[in-house]
Amino acid sequence: MTDDGIPIESGDLPGGAEAAAxxxxxxxxxxxxxxxxxxxxGSDADLxxxxxxxxxxxxRFTDPVEEVPPPPQVLRRIxxxxxxxxxxxxxxxxxxxxxxxxxxxALAAVVVMTGxxxxxxxxxxxxxxxxxxxxxxxxxxxxxxxxxxxxxxDDGTVxxxxxxxIWVIPDSGDGAAPVSVGLITQDQLTxxxxxxxxxxxxxxGAVVAISEEPLGGSPTGAPTGPVLAVGALDVRE
Amino acid sequence: xxxxxxxxxxxxxxxxxxxxxxxLLYNRTGPKLFGVALRVLKQDAxxxxxxxxxxxxxxxxxxxxxxxxxxxxxxLITVTRNAAIDxxxxxxxxxxxxxxxxxxxxxxxxxxxxAQTIANEEARRLHMCLRELxxxxxxxxxGAYLDGLTYAEIAAASDTKLNTVRTWLRRSLxxxxxxxxx
Numbered sequence: 001m002t003d004d005g006i007p008i009e010s011g012d013l014p015g016g017a018e019a020a021a022x023x024x025x026x027x028x029x030x031x032x033x034x035x036x037x038x039x040x041x042g043s044d045a046d047l048x049x050x051x052x053x054x055x056x057x058x059x060r061f062t063d064p065v066e067e068v069p070p071p072p073q074v075l076r077r078i079x080x081x082x083x084x085x086x087x088x089x090x091x092x093x094x095x096x097x098x099x100x101x102x103x104x105x106a107l108a109a110v111v112v113m114t115g116x117x118x119x120x121x122x123x124x125x126x127x128x129x130x131x132x133x134x135x136x137x138x139x140x141x142x143x144x145x146x147x148x149x150x151x152x153x154d155d156g157t158v159x160x161x162x163x164x165x166i167w168v169i170p171d172s173g174d175g176a177a178p179v180s181v182g183l184i185t186q187d188q189l190t191x192x193x194x195x196x197x198x199x200x201x202x203x204x205g206a207v208v209a210i211s212e213e214p215l216g217g218s219p220t221g222a223p224t225g226p227v228l229a230v231g232a233l234d235v236r237e
Numbered sequence: 238x239x240x241x242x243x244x245x246x247x248x249x250x251x252x253x254x255x256x257x258x259x260x261l262l263y264n265r266t267g268p269k270l271f272g273v274a275l276r277v278l279k280q281d282a283x284x285x286x287x288x289x290x291x292x293x294x295x296x297x298x299x300x301x302x303x304x305x306x307x308x309x310x311x312x313l314i315t316v317t318r319n320a321a322i323d324x325x326x327x328x329x330x331x332x333x334x335x336x337x338x339x340x341x342x343x344x345x346x347x348x349x350x351x352a353q354t355i356a357n358e359e360a361r362r363l364h365m366c367l368r369e370l371x372x373x374x375x376x377x378x379x380g381a382y383l384d385g386l387t388y389a390e391i392a393a394a395s396d397t398k399l400n401t402v403r404t405w406l407r408r409s410l411x412x413x414x415x416x417x418x419x
Contacts, residue, residue, distance in 0.1 A: 018414060019407040025315075026381040027322050028388060028406070052307055057417060059311045060360040061382050062318065065276045067268035074271075074285050075263055078292045083256060169253050178253050209253040220238060224245060227252035227300045 021050040025058055127208040127231035131156070134228060138184075140166070140208045142233060147199060149181050151190040158184055165213045166190075167223055168198070168233075171205035178209060183217050206233045244309040252299035259296060266310070267292075270317040277321035277383060283328060287321045294320070322385035329385075337390040366416035374409040377402075 013019070017040065023029045024037050041048045122144035129138040129151075136156035142149055151166060158164055167178035179201060182192040194202065211218070212225040238246065244265065250258030270291060274284035294316060302312055328334045367375040380386040388406075392399040 013404055013407050015407040015411040019410045022410040022414065023407070026378065027319065027385065028381055028403075053417075055307055055315050056311050057359055057363045058378075058382050059314045059318075060357065060363050061379060062269075062273050062276070062314050063357060063360050065269070065272045068272040068275055069268045070271040070285065070288055071281075074288055075260070075267070078263070078289050079256075079260075081289070081293060082259075082296050167253060169255060177255055177257060178250060207254055211249060211253075220242075220246060222246050223249040223253065224242065225249060226302070227249055230253060230300065 017044075017047055018050060021047055022054050025051060025054040123204075123235045125202065125204055125206075125233040126236045127233045129208060129210055129229035129231045131210075131228040136210075136228060138210065138229065140231065140233070142194075142202045144199075144202065147194050147196075149192045149194050149202070151184055151192075153184070153188050153190075158186055161215065162225075163213045163215050163217050164228065165211050165217050165223065166192070167209045167211065168201055169207040169209065170201040171203050171207070178223055180217065180221065184210070202233070204232075204234055207231070208233060241309060244313075248295075248299050248302050248309055248312075251296060252302070259292075262295070263292060266313055269310075270313060273314055273317050274321045277318065277385065278325055278328070278334075280334070283324055283333075284321070287317070287324050290324075291317045291320050318382070325385045326387075337384075337386060337394055362417055366413050369416055370409050370412060374406060377406055378409070378413070 017037075020029060020033070020037055024034065029037055041051060124144065125142040127140040129140055130136065134156055137154040138156075139152045139154060140150070141152065149166070164184040166181040166184060168181055169178045170176045179198060181194070181198065182190070184190050207230060209223070209230045210228045211223040212228060213223070214225075218224050244262070247258045247262040247265065251262055267288065271284060271288050274287040274291070275281070278284045278287065291313075295313070302309070307315065325334065329336055367378065370378075377386065377391055380391075388399050388403050391397075391406075392402045395402070
């Protein structure tokens with residue numbers, strides 16, 4: 001809007017989309033133009049680079065800003081907002097016992113009738129891993145009987161110039177570090193024999209993640225590149 | 238690993254839900270980001286609120302930090318600066334902080350001699366090119382970034398038509414772009 005109430009098109013102003021990129025980073029674009037501009041950068045790689053370049057330059061305005069340690073309650077508030085256990089109504093606590101009793105009885109009956117399920121037999125676990133941007137559709141599969149971790153590629157391709165690395169984050173509840181399982185191969189099915197040391201982390205609730213790394217995998221032992229997809233291991237019917 | 242690669246690796250681990258990496262990233266970058274939020278908002282309570290919001294966003298969006306061309310610190314600073322400016326504008330319109338006065342437009346002119354001792358190449362170029370602009374325009378660019386000035390505020394405080402202010406500033410931004418790409 002102008003001061004006389006007539007909307008102005010940035011196209012009529014000097015600089016066109018290139019000036020708008022700087023205005024966007026400075027937060028000067030009027031709301032309607034900002035929305036239109038964001039739509040435009042999605043399909044214009046040059047413009048996206050312009051925005052990134054301005055962001056890089058203007059961020060230098062903060063170079064002289066001194067570090068100030070935030071008060072300790074800020075981290076506490078952040079972590080409790082993100083990681084606090086959700087409150088469960090008290091009667092819900094009874095539910096697992098009730099269901100567990102039913103399931104145990106049913107399972108006992110199956111074992112008795114078929115004799116197929118031995119004690120200690122572990123379930124197969126699966127995780128869907130999808131990256132819409134790259135059109136990548138993967139299914140991760142942990143097969144405990146053969147101690148093999150598999151990734152089936154149902155859609156998308158693995159580029160020749162980078163590696164897609166598979167990570168498992170143990171379900172230890174304390175935010176353990178990701179552990180590398182291996183790299184996705186060019187084959188449709190990647191099969192990785194899992195060393196004994198990693199078998200204990202292959203549990204339901206453990207998280208599988210795929211990151212893009214330099215050829216040959218992360219040089220550091222921890223993921224360094226963009227994370228393409230994340231999914232939790234779970235049993236399937 | 239360079240400090241930049243270390244922060245990038247922490248962001249990648251955060252994207253996978255690694256809580257320890259999240260805390261490391263907070264300890265590593267929180268003081269700078271809190272400094273940035275304080276610089277924009279100038280009030281502890283508001284800056285704390287923004288820092289909290291920023292780290293919730295980092296946890297939820299670390300996976301979107303991709304090859305968008307931003308260096309990791311620039312991404313974190315941009316997220317923080319944008320959240321702080323949004324909060325500042327809400328505070329201004331709600332009367333929590335003082336509105337912009339003409340004096341604010343002249344405050345913080347582009348840095349002078351100390352710019353020559355800046356080690357960072359991009360910072361040096363930015364300050365050098367800002368000095369080629371008329372001083373009031375350079376102050377507007379800086380004021381928009383660090384103090385969230387809007388065209389309407391600049392126009393009202395300087396008693397100039399909004400469209401005129403915008404035309405001037407866009408010309409200056411193009412001049413700046415030309416100088417930076419030299």
